[in-house]
Amino acid sequence: MTQAPDLAPPPTLEVRGGRKNFGAVHALRGVDLVARAGEVTALVGDNGAGKSTMIKCVAGIYPFDAGDVLFEGQTTHISSPADANELGIEVVYQDLALCDNLDIVHNMFLGRELKKGFRLDESAMETRAAEVLASLSVRTVRSIRQHVASLSGGQRQTVAIARAVLWNSKLVILDEPTAALGVAQTEQVLQLVRRLADAGLAVVLVSHNMNDVFEVADSINVLYLGQTAAQIRTKDTSRMEVIELITSGSAGMPAGAVAPRPSPDAPERATRVASATATTSDATTTTNGSTSA
Amino acid sequence: MSTSTVPEAPTAPSLLAGSVEQPTFGEAIGNYVRKVRGGDMGSLPAILALAVLILAFVVMKPETFPSTLNIANLFQQGAVVVTIAMGLVFVLLLGEIDLSAGFASGVCGAILATGLTAYGWPWYLALAAALATGIVIGLLIGTLVARVGIPSFVTTLAAFLAFQGVVLLIIGAGGNISITDPVIVALQNKNVPPLLGWAMAIVAVLAYAGSSLRTWQLRRRRGLVAAPLGMVVVKIVALSLVVIGMVAILNQERSLNPLRTSIIGVPIVVPLIVTLALILGFVLTRTAFGRHIYAVGGNAEATRRAGINVKAVKMACFTICSFMAAIAGILAASRATSVDPNAGGSNVLLYAVGAAVIGGTSLFGGKGRIVDALIGGAVIAVIDNGMALLGYSAGIKYVVTGAVLAAAAAVDAISRRRARATGRG
Ligand SMILES: Nc1ncnc2c1ncn2[C@@H]1O[C@H](COP(=O)(O)OP(=O)(O)OP(=O)(O)O)[C@@H](O)[C@H]1O
Ligand SMILES: [Mg+2]
Numbered sequence: 001m002t003q004a005p006d007l008a009p010p011p012t013l014e015v016r017g018g019r020k021n022f023g024a025v026h027a028l029r030g031v032d033l034v035a036r037a038g039e040v041t042a043l044v045g046d047n048g049a050g051k052s053t054m055i056k057c058v059a060g061i062y063p064f065d066a067g068d069v070l071f072e073g074q075t076t077h078i079s080s081p082a083d084a085n086e087l088g089i090e091v092v093y094q095d096l097a098l099c100d101n102l103d104i105v106h107n108m109f110l111g112r113e114l115k116k117g118f119r120l121d122e123s124a125m126e127t128r129a130a131e132v133l134a135s136l137s138v139r140t141v142r143s144i145r146q147h148v149a150s151l152s153g154g155q156r157q158t159v160a161i162a163r164a165v166l167w168n169s170k171l172v173i174l175d176e177p178t179a180a181l182g183v184a185q186t187e188q189v190l191q192l193v194r195r196l197a198d199a200g201l202a203v204v205l206v207s208h209n210m211n212d213v214f215e216v217a218d219s220i221n222v223l224y225l226g227q228t229a230a231q232i233r234t235k236d237t238s239r240m241e242v243i244e245l246i247t248s249g250s251a252g253m254p255a256g257a258v259a260p261r262p263s264p265d266a267p268e269r270a271t272r273v274a275s276a277t278a279t280t281s282d283a284t285t286t287t288n289g290s291t292s293a
Numbered sequence: 294m295s296t297s298t299v300p301e302a303p304t305a306p307s308l309l310a311g312s313v314e315q316p317t318f319g320e321a322i323g324n325y326v327r328k329v330r331g332g333d334m335g336s337l338p339a340i341l342a343l344a345v346l347i348l349a350f351v352v353m354k355p356e357t358f359p360s361t362l363n364i365a366n367l368f369q370q371g372a373v374v375v376t377i378a379m380g381l382v383f384v385l386l387l388g389e390i391d392l393s394a395g396f397a398s399g400v401c402g403a404i405l406a407t408g409l410t411a412y413g414w415p416w417y418l419a420l421a422a423a424l425a426t427g428i429v430i431g432l433l434i435g436t437l438v439a440r441v442g443i444p445s446f447v448t449t450l451a452a453f454l455a456f457q458g459v460v461l462l463i464i465g466a467g468g469n470i471s472i473t474d475p476v477i478v479a480l481q482n483k484n485v486p487p488l489l490g491w492a493m494a495i496v497a498v499l500a501y502a503g504s505s506l507r508t509w510q511l512r513r514r515r516g517l518v519a520a521p522l523g524m525v526v527v528k529i530v531a532l533s534l535v536v537i538g539m540v541a542i543l544n545q546e547r548s549l550n551p552l553r554t555s556i557i558g559v560p561i562v563v564p565l566i567v568t569l570a571l572i573l574g575f576v577l578t579r580t581a582f583g584r585h586i587y588a589v590g591g592n593a594e595a596t597r598r599a600g601i602n603v604k605a606v607k608m609a610c611f612t613i614c615s616f617m618a619a620i621a622g623i624l625a626a627s628r629a630t631s632v633d634p635n636a637g638g639s640n641v642l643l644y645a646v647g648a649a650v651i652g653g654t655s656l657f658g659g660k661g662r663i664v665d666a667l668i669g670g671a672v673i674a675v676i677d678n679g680m681a682l683l684g685y686s687a688g689i690k691y692v693v694t695g696a697v698l699a700a701a702a703a704v705d706a707i708s709r710r711r712a713r714a715t716g717r718g
Contacts, residue, residue, distance in 0.1 A: 081600065097598045099591035101659035102584075110588055111599030113581040120579055123515050130517075143518065149712070 010073030011036045012171050012202035013058065013089075018067035020053055027053045028064070029226040034219070035171060035202040040193060041231075042213040043206045045223030046246055051206045054223070055173050058204075059091045060084040072170070087171075090164035094175040098156060100149035104141065105129045107148050108163045132162050135199070136192055154185025161192055165201065172196055173204045178212055190216050210239050224249035315513070318523040333712060336653040338704050339668045342697070343675065350679035357682050361547040365560055369481055371674030372562045373398070373625045377645035378652075378666035379573055380617025383610040385649055386577075386590045388658020389438065389445035391614050393430075393452035394645060398622030399637025400456050401426045403463040405623055406470035406632040409477065416476040420623065427619025430456075431612030439607035457638065464634045471631040480565070481628035484558030487544040493564055494540040502529045562624060566667075569620070573613075574663040586610060590659030621645075640691065644673050647694065651701040657709055672697065 013035040020028035028050045035041040043051050057064045060078040069076055071087050078084050084091075098107050105122075108129045114121040129144055138158050141151070148159060157177050164172050174193065178186040194216045197203045207213050213220060214234060221231040222245040229245045244251045316324065329337060350358040357363055377394050384391045391397075401423040408419030430452075437448045464470060472478060485493070505525050512519035540559060548556040577583035585606050588596040597603050618637075625641075626632045650656060651672050652665025673694060680690045 081598075085600070093598070097592070097595035099588045099595050099659075101587060101591035106584060106588075110584070110596065111601045113584060115581060118580055120581060120584065123512055123517055126517050127515055145518065 009037075010070070012072060013204070014068075014070040014073075015054070015058065015064075016068040016070070018054065018057060018064045018069070020050075020057055020062070020065050027226055028057070030228065031067070031223065031226070032228045032231065033204075033221050034231060035204050036219075037170070037202045038197055038200050039218040040197045040203045040205055040216045042217035042220045042234075043204055043223065044208070044210075044213060044220060044242065044246055045229075049223040049246075050226040051223055052175060055091065055175055055204070055206065058084070058173065059089060085167070088167070088169045089171045089173065090167065090169040091173045092157070092160045092164050092175065092177060094177075094179060098148045098160060101147065103147050104133075104144040104151075104159050107159055108132070108166055110163075112167065128166070129162070132166050133158075136162055136165070136195055138162065138192070152185060153181050154188045157181070157185075157189045158192060161189075161196070165196060165199075169201065171202045171204065173206075175206045176208065177205070178207065178209065186212065210242065213242070214239060222246055315519065316521060318521045321521050321524050331712060334653065334704070334708050335662075336665055336668045338701070339652050339665070339672055342651070343668065343672050346672065346675045346679065350675065350682070354679070354682045358679055361542055361545050362549070362556070363678065363682070365484075365543055365547060365556075367671075367674050367678050368560050368563050369628060370678055371670050372481065372566060373621045373628070373641065374644045374648050374673055375566060375666055375670030376569065376621035376624060377618055377641065378648035378670050379570060379663055380614035380621075381645055381649045382654050382661050382663055382666050383573075383577075383586065384445070384614045385654050385656060386586050386658060386661050387607055387610050388590050389607070389610075390449060390646070390656075391434065391445065391611065392449040392642060393434065393456055394449075394614055394618040394621075395637040395642030396453055396456035396460060397427065397430045397615050397618040397637065398625060398641065399460040399632075399635075400430065400463070400622070401619035402622035402626040402632045402636045403460050403470070405477070405626055406472055407463055409472060409474050410470050416474045419474075420477070423623055424616065424619050427616040427622075428612055430618075431615030432608065434615065435608035435611035438611060439604040445611075453642075460636055460638075461634045464632060464636075466634060469631055469633045472626055473630070477623070477627050478630055479561060479627075481560075481562055481624055482630075483561050484543075484556065485561055485564060487558050490540050490544055490559040493559075494536050497567070498529075498533045498536055501532055505529060569617075570663050570667060573617075577663060582606070582609070587659055640694070643698070644677075644694065645670075647698040647701065648673050650705060651697060653705075655705050655709065656702060657705070669701070 011034045013033065015031060015033040018028055018031040018033075019026075031050065031054055033041070033043070033054070043054070045051050056062060058069070058078065060081045060083050063077065063079045069078060071078075071089075076083075076087065078087070078089075099110065102110070105126050109125050114124045114128070116124075126144065133141065133144065136158070141155055141158070148156060151159065161172070161174070161177070177193070178189050181189060190212055193203055193205060197216075197218070205213070205217060217234050219231060219233055220237065220242055222229040222242060224245065227249070229249045230251070232242075241251045329335075377398060381391060381394060404426045405419045405423040408414040408422050409416065414422070434445075434448055434452055437443050438445045484490075505528065509519050509522065509525050543559045543563075544557060546555060546557050548554050577586065585596065585601050588599070588601065589603055589606050593603055596606075621641075622637060625636060648669035649661065649666050650669065652662075652667070652669030654661030654665045654669075676694055676697065677690060680693060
């Protein structure tokens with residue numbers, strides 16, 4: 001993968017200092033995220049760290065209370081799912097949202113059917129669906145006219161993802177797409193995620209699985225207790241460090257050292273981000289060998 | 294990290310990208326058998342049951358059951374139930390139920406009758422009032438179910454009771470409003486002139502043949518999987534034989550005393566129901582709205598996230614159901630040439646639900662077709678008619694029809710379980 005993060009055009013999505021309260025619960029207390037076209041950005045963090053909340057804010061389910069959202073360099077305000085769709089943001093939710101009683105084509109076009117006057121344009125939809133699946137190199141589906149109920153978990157994820165990229169979307173967000181999948185199917189879906197990025201889309205991947213993250217992500221964003229602990233290039237970090245960031249919110253300790261409990265307040269965060277990136281460039285080689293089995 | 298190391302997915306079983314293999318005739322039949330085995334039986338059980346029933350009644354009552362008079366009679370008897378059943382398919386597809394459809398038809402019939410007799414309205418005004426009543430009823434039920442959120446079972450059970458009362462209030466206990474308007478009476482008692490009947494049959498057959506051949510050709514040209522041509526032709530021939538055979542039978546003189554009154558031609562209600570079925574079938578299978586109905590029945594949350602207004606879809610389905618009930622109420626009034634306080638009561642609703650379910654529409658939502666209502670309605674009409682000819686009492690008829698409905702619901706439940714196990718929707 002070629003990377004020129006600093007000279008490249010503005011990132012597809014950038015969140016700066018995003019905050020979100022649910023009453024007294026401070027779910028997000030300052031999150032930063034950069035997702036670039038052509039890259040997979042992993043979003044990791046412990047249970048309750050705020051990953052799903054952050055995604056929902058970006059998807060327009062509920063907006064951020066404070067902070068800036070920049071889409072392709074422009075400040076935007078996403079206040080509904082329709083706004084997000086209009087910008088080219090598509091979300092693949094963890095619980096998939098497919099209709100079992102409809103076939104693949106119908107699911108891919110649900111809510112945005114192609115029409116000729118009153119009538120559904122079935123053959124146009126079928127042709128387009130086949131093109132998209134082929135462009136994603138999906139070849140494991142027997143027929144695109146089969147009901148979604150007859151698909152395996154991985155194939156269903158594939159359909160959900162294909163549905164998301166059908167609408168020349170620019171940013172695809174996947175919430176734990178491999179959580180329920182076996183080894184082979186996880187591999188399939190990860191390859192698909194990689195191909196999306198290689199096709200020029202910005203991809204945000206939420207995952208708890210370090211293997212997945214290190215296999216496909218170009219950049220890793222760690223949330224800790226509603227704050228961004230760090231966003232690091234995958235090649236500049238190691239599993240150990242990311243796990244440390246996830247569990248303690250800071251890294252940079254010599255391997256094996258016990259990380260001190262951080263006090264989770266904002267000023268410290270900036271330095272953590274900086275130090276994390278600075279101190280770990282030596283970990284590059286160890287993280288890359290294990291990718292793409 | 295380099296993408297070139299990402300292995301290409303296996304390329305073997307692809308029917309996707311352009312190079313589609315078209316199935317042969319044998320393969321198409323094999324696919325169908327596999328589909329049925331997998332639990333997706335569609336109308337097959339109902340068609341088999343229909344064949345067995347017809348055969349049995351023909352054997353037991355060879356002189357009356359297959360007579361042209363009785364065949365015409367069957368259509369007129371089945372019309373009311375089939376019409377309600379077609380509307381119910383929309384509600385059943387959502388995974389909901391409308392128990393009030395029977396008495397909704399009664400209310401609309403009562404409105405029609407009072408409009409004609411008490412107010413002396415012309416037939417078209419009374420007809421419009423009855424249909425409008427159906428729409429209002431549907432919007433009311435739809436609001437209670439979709440917006441207020443009362444389960445449809447409870448909402449429509451309440452409406453069932455209330456509408457029964459409304460019919461009683463309009464007609465008056467023990468009352469009976471007779472209908473003499475020639476247009477309304479003609480709907481269920483007059484026939485299409487034989488030549489017009491033939492013309493309609495030929496147009497219908499040609500239209501079906503033309504459209505299915507065109508679809509086939511279009512799909513082939515676009516490189517999409519299409520049923521083999523042989524299969525398309527077999528379907529066209531089968532449909533033509535049924536349509537032409539029926540018209541030939543119904544165009545024979547069937548009056549018991551042809552010198553006094555001549556009864557000849559296809560009953561007017563037949564093209565009426567065929568037209569309704571074509572329109573509703575088109576809505577269900579060829580429009581985005583129809584697709585959304587199936588989607589709501591399959592996964593309402595997914596449909597909502599896809600940006601579809603689920604509440605509006607539900608409202609529309611309940612409205613269509615009650616509108617069809619209104620048409621059924623008009624047909625019932627026409628057939629009886631009167632409306633009494635029990636209009637739309639007794640077995641009407643259960644026969645209609647039975648027709649849809651026997652035909653293959655699932656009570657669990659997401660699966661069903663308009664043609665199910667027609668086939669299931671035929672089964673019910675044949676049982677009702679045949680057993681009456683055999684001289685069985687109403688009691689036995691109800692027991693048998695109830696048993697058939699239970700059997701159909703069991704087939705539905707079992708095939709659903711089987712479909713789950715074999716991974717078909
Ligand atoms: N609608 C809500 N109302 C109140 N609190 C909420 C709401 N949604 C999320 N939270 C809180 O916000 C915090 C972040 O939750 P979130 O679901 O974003 O975590 P997550 O990182 O996605 O966790 P997981 O890995 O378990 O999915 C949690 O403390 C949660 O209790
Ligand atoms: Mg979550």
